[in-house]
Amino acid sequence: MTALFFSAYYLKVEGEVGADLALRGLDNPLKLWLHGYLGQFFHFTVMGFLSWLMIPVYIYVFLNGKKVGRPVQGVLLFLALFGVLIAVKGFFNHRYIITLLPVYTVIVFHFVGNFLRRNTAVPNPYILLFGFAVFTSISVLTVSFVTHRTDSDWNAIKMKYYKWISARDHKKKIVKKSATPFATINLLNDTTIPTSVFVNELPIFYYYTNLKGIYYNPLYDFYYSAHGKVKLLEDRSDNEVVAYLTDSLNCRFVFTSESKNSFNPRFADILQSRFDTLAKDSYYLLFVVKDD
Amino acid sequence: MINIIVGISLLLTLWLTLFSSANLLCSNMVLRKITTRHVDRWIFIAAFPVFLSVVIYYLLLFNLPANFVFGVMALLVIGTGIFGLPVFSRYIYSSFRHINSRVEYAFIAALSFFILISFFLSLIMPVYSNDLAEYVMLSRYFIDGNTQFIDGERFFENTGFYYIGLHAPGFPLLGAFGDWVFSLHNYGNAVFIKSITGVYAALLLFVSYLYFKKVWNRPIVAVMPIFLFISSYGVIISMVKFHIDTIRIFTILAVVYVILNKNRFSSLYYTILGVVCGLACFIHSLNVFFVFILVFIDFINSDLRGYNKFLKYFISALYIIGLGGIYYLLELTFGSGWVLGEL
Numbered sequence: 001m002t003a004l005f006f007s008a009y010y011l012k013v014e015g016e017v018g019a020d021l022a023l024r025g026l027d028n029p030l031k032l033w034l035h036g037y038l039g040q041f042f043h044f045t046v047m048g049f050l051s052w053l054m055i056p057v058y059i060y061v062f063l064n065g066k067k068v069g070r071p072v073q074g075v076l077l078f079l080a081l082f083g084v085l086i087a088v089k090g091f092f093n094h095r096y097i098i099t100l101l102p103v104y105t106v107i108v109f110h111f112v113g114n115f116l117r118r119n120t121a122v123p124n125p126y127i128l129l130f131g132f133a134v135f136t137s138i139s140v141l142t143v144s145f146v147t148h149r150t151d152s153d154w155n156a157i158k159m160k161y162y163k164w165i166s167a168r169d170h171k172k173k174i175v176k177k178s179a180t181p182f183a184t185i186n187l188l189n190d191t192t193i194p195t196s197v198f199v200n201e202l203p204i205f206y207y208y209t210n211l212k213g214i215y216y217n218p219l220y221d222f223y224y225s226a227h228g229k230v231k232l233l234e235d236r237s238d239n240e241v242v243a244y245l246t247d248s249l250n251c252r253f254v255f256t257s258e259s260k261n262s263f264n265p266r267f268a269d270i271l272q273s274r275f276d277t278l279a280k281d282s283y284y285l286l287f288v289v290k291d292d
Numbered sequence: 293m294i295n296i297i298v299g300i301s302l303l304l305t306l307w308l309t310l311f312s313s314a315n316l317l318c319s320n321m322v323l324r325k326i327t328t329r330h331v332d333r334w335i336f337i338a339a340f341p342v343f344l345s346v347v348i349y350y351l352l353l354f355n356l357p358a359n360f361v362f363g364v365m366a367l368l369v370i371g372t373g374i375f376g377l378p379v380f381s382r383y384i385y386s387s388f389r390h391i392n393s394r395v396e397y398a399f400i401a402a403l404s405f406f407i408l409i410s411f412f413l414s415l416i417m418p419v420y421s422n423d424l425a426e427y428v429m430l431s432r433y434f435i436d437g438n439t440q441f442i443d444g445e446r447f448f449e450n451t452g453f454y455y456i457g458l459h460a461p462g463f464p465l466l467g468a469f470g471d472w473v474f475s476l477h478n479y480g481n482a483v484f485i486k487s488i489t490g491v492y493a494a495l496l497l498f499v500s501y502l503y504f505k506k507v508w509n510r511p512i513v514a515v516m517p518i519f520l521f522i523s524s525y526g527v528i529i530s531m532v533k534f535h536i537d538t539i540r541i542f543t544i545l546a547v548v549y550v551i552l553n554k555n556r557f558s559s560l561y562y563t564i565l566g567v568v569c570g571l572a573c574f575i576h577s578l579n580v581f582f583v584f585i586l587v588f589i590d591f592i593n594s595d596l597r598g599y600n601k602f603l604k605y606f607i608s609a610l611y612i613i614g615l616g617g618i619y620y621l622l623e624l625t626f627g628s629g630w631v632l633g634e635l
Contacts, residue, residue, distance in 0.1 A: 071552050074589045078548075081585050089581075095537055096578055098530055102496060102521060102541055103548065106503075109517045113508065126513055133516040181418055196452065203425035206453040207432070207482075213452045224447055224454035283420060 036091040040083055043094055050104045054079075057111050079103060109133070180208050183281040184255065193253065198223075198245055200256035200267075202284065214249050218264035223249075233266055242274045246289055253278070254287040261285075299415040300408065303487050306470055308380075309373025314340030315383060316376030330387060331502045332553075335546045335568075338495045342543060342571040344369065345465040346615050349442065349574075358437040362472040370473075393511035399501060399518070403494050410490020413532070414483050424534050426457050427464045428482040434461075434468035435475060444627040458628070460619035462574035463488070463536045485534075492538035493531035496545070497521065503549075536576060543572035544582050551590050562604040565590070566611025574616030583612065 034042040040051045061068050061076045083100065090096035113129050180186055185208045188197065199205045199213035206213060215224045222229040233241055245251045254271060261268035275287035314337040344365065351361045391397060419428050430441060433448065440448070446455045467485025474483050497518055505514035522528060530537040546568045554561050569587060572579040591605050613621065 070593045071554060074593045075548060075552060078586050078589050081589075082582060085581055085585070090578065095530065095535070098537060099541055099544065099578065099582075102500070102545060105517055105521045106500065109504075110507075113513070126510060129513065130516055133519045199452075201422070203422055203429050203453065204419060206429055206451055207419055207425050210451075212450070215452055215454045217456075224452070226447060226449050 037087045039091055039094060039097050040086065040100065043097060047097060047101055047104075050101060050108065053108045054104050057107055060111065076107075079107075181281075182208070182284055184279045184284040184286040185209065185281075187279045187286060188253075188255070195250045195252045198249065198251040198254045200254065200260045201263075202255060202257060202260065204284075205255050213255070214251055218260055218267055221264060221267075233264075238270050238274065241270055242289060252289045255284065256287065257284050296412065296415055299483060300411045302474065303411045303414065303483065306370075306473060306484065307487070307491060308377070309370045310341055310344075311337050312374070312376045312380040313369050313372035314338075315380045316372055319376075319379060319383075329506065331499055331506060331549070333383075334495070334499050334502065335549060338492070338499070338542060339546060339568060339571050341466050342462055342539070342574060343567075343615070344469065345462045346571065346574055348465050348469060349461060349619070352434070352439045352442045358434055358439055359472075362435070362469055365469060366473050391511075395515055396511045399515045403498060407490055407494050410493070410532070411487055414486035414490065414534070415481070417486070417534070419482055419486075419534075421533065421535070423536070424482075424486070426455060427467065427536065428485060429453060430455055430457070430461060430464040431468040431471060431482065431485055434465060435472045444622065446628070458623075459536075459577045460574045460616060462571075462616070463539065463576075489531065489534045489538050492542045496538060496542050499542075540576040540579060543568070543575050544579050547572050547579075547583060547586055551586060554590075562608045563611060566608035567615060569608070570612040570615025570617060572616070573612060574619065577620070580617070580620060587612075 040047055058076060058080065061073060065073055079100065086096050086100070109129075112132055116126075116128050116132075180189075182204075185204075188205075188209050188211060193211055196212045196214055197205065197209075199215050201215065201217055203215075205211075216232065217223070217229075221233050222231050224230075232244070236244060245254075254275060256271065261271065271287050274290055276290055277285060278288045279286040315333070317340065318333055318336050348361055348365060351365075352358060388400075391400070419425050433439070433441065438448070441455060441461065448454070464485070467482065467488065470484025470487075471482055500517055500521065501514050504517055505511065508514060522531070530541075547565075550557070550561070550565055550568050557564050565587070569583040573583055587605070587608065591601075594601055594605075596604060
């Protein structure tokens with residue numbers, strides 16, 4: 001309960017990239033541990049407390065190895081090793097933690113069910129098993145909602161859908177103008193853009209437009225070119241960065257989002273000070289360089 | 293409204309023919325002689341689309357034109373699917389004949405409704421997440437005949453797009469296959485690749501139900517784990533937010549299932565293990581680590597000894613490489629060196 005309270009109310013998980021940002025010093029460092037390396041146990045939004053329910057299972061298998069059999073022992077050992085792998089290598093992405101959830105569900109249910117079946121003192125084990133399943137489900141769901149902080153997923157689910165099916169005409173390889181729910185994308189498509197667009201790691205730009213975009217990685221500050229990865233901000237002042245964008249890369253527009261801007265505060269500052277906001281929608285932002 | 297009805301019908305037809313042709317293969321394969329369990333059969337039916345993407349990968353690797361490859365595959369799959377529909381229908385009917393409780397009917401009805409909703413959302417929702425956009429972009433390039441990624445080239449100079457994913461192209465290729473068929477009907481919007489999420493989420497729940505029904509032999513117990521399964525917010529989002537997760541999790545659970553049922557598959561175990569492991573690898577690079585650890589543990593735990601043991605697992609390794617691992621070998625040697633990067 002203490003861990004639950006601490007994790008839920010103190011850390012305030014903002015979106016799914018908390019641990020990733022924390023790793024780069026852009027967020028609460030405690031988040032790196034509780035929602036990153038130990039995310040299987042403390043990222044309640046994703047796993048509920050199923051990982052905690054697995055601890056007695058691990059103890060039981062460890063103490064009764066011969067009784068459970070080698071295949072089960074092997075799978076539990078694999079889960080433990082895989083959990084360590086996720087903690088070390090995949091901690092920044094909560095979707096990798098979810099991989100364990102179906103397996104944990106089956107194993108927990110199996111062990112609890114077998115325990116109830118073998119316990120002759122229990123009159124009807126299946127009712128108890130049903131009660132266990134329902135109670136655990138409600139508890140896990142409650143915990144998930146309590147600890148959930150991000151709005152992006154709910155926005156996606158509640159997003160007003162458009163009566164729009166074939167915005168892309170594959171045969172003619174064009175995008176029908178003003179056909180997406182994103183005002184920024186529609187503006188890019190409806191206007192004749194004489195230059196390239198600087199794209200802040202948003203591949204959706206390439207899907208919905210036929211424009212050329214310079215693809216930038218804000219976390220590591222480089223963009224992709226035919227010659228490989230090229231640094232943008234390194235060894236350049238803000239004015240030099242803007243001049244480089246407009247003169248060397250021929251980019252007067254920047255397509256980005258609030259969350260991508262948070263990955264590189266300096267780049268976000270340059271956008272705020274040297275660019276004007278041309279369009280904004282629920283997900284994306286379109287900037288144009290200020291005319292001096 | 294008519295567009296939506298037609299779109300859902302097309303999706304249903306394409307998926308039905310995919311599974312129907314898979315069922316035809318399962319019925320005629322030697323697998324029929326070693327198992328008649330529904331769980332086994334559905335796992336192999338569900339693995340078939342991934343196998344299809346592996347075949348497409350090899351054909352594109354040998355520089356065959358993309359339109360030709362997709363066209364031939366579509367003809368073969370849809371043709372065999374339609375041919376195998378009576379067999380598939382009989383199989384579905386025989387499965388439903390054993391349902392005699394209202395709880396099970398309610399579960400099946402809920403699952404069917406979930407699939408329909410998923411198809412509806414696939415049709416109308418735009419591509420809005422970054423990860424999905426990456427996969428869809430690659431899928432679109434395949435459909436448009438630009439297969440440079442197959443040879444390891446990730447930078448598309450004409451648009452400036454760079455594909456950053458490190459996973460094998462199983463998911464985008466499967467999506468490309470389905471969306472190529474859809475593009476014939478002038479449907480854009482990456483409909484088929486989005487539908488993969490809902491279909492494999494439903495398969496996860498359905499196969500879990502079949503498994504527990506076999507183990508517990510009580511209908512209401514068979515649907516209980518579903519409560520636990522969908523109680524996490526993360527899982528709910530994974531099932532409705534278009535992404536690679538459900539097919540990734542399904543393929544790796546198939547590997548776990550095969551290992552746990554080792555004794556039933558007897559002499560074919562090592563072949564089946566290699567096949568499901570390879571297909572799992574072809575979907576996601578995380579599965580490669582999964583497979584490596586699982587097979588290693590299985591190797592240590594194996595009752596076989598000496599030369600026979602090494603030979604059996606060597607055969608499995610060949611299948612793993614041939615059916616998915618080859619992409620990572622090529623990436624390691626000629627491509628981005630994926631294992632040195634992040635997952």
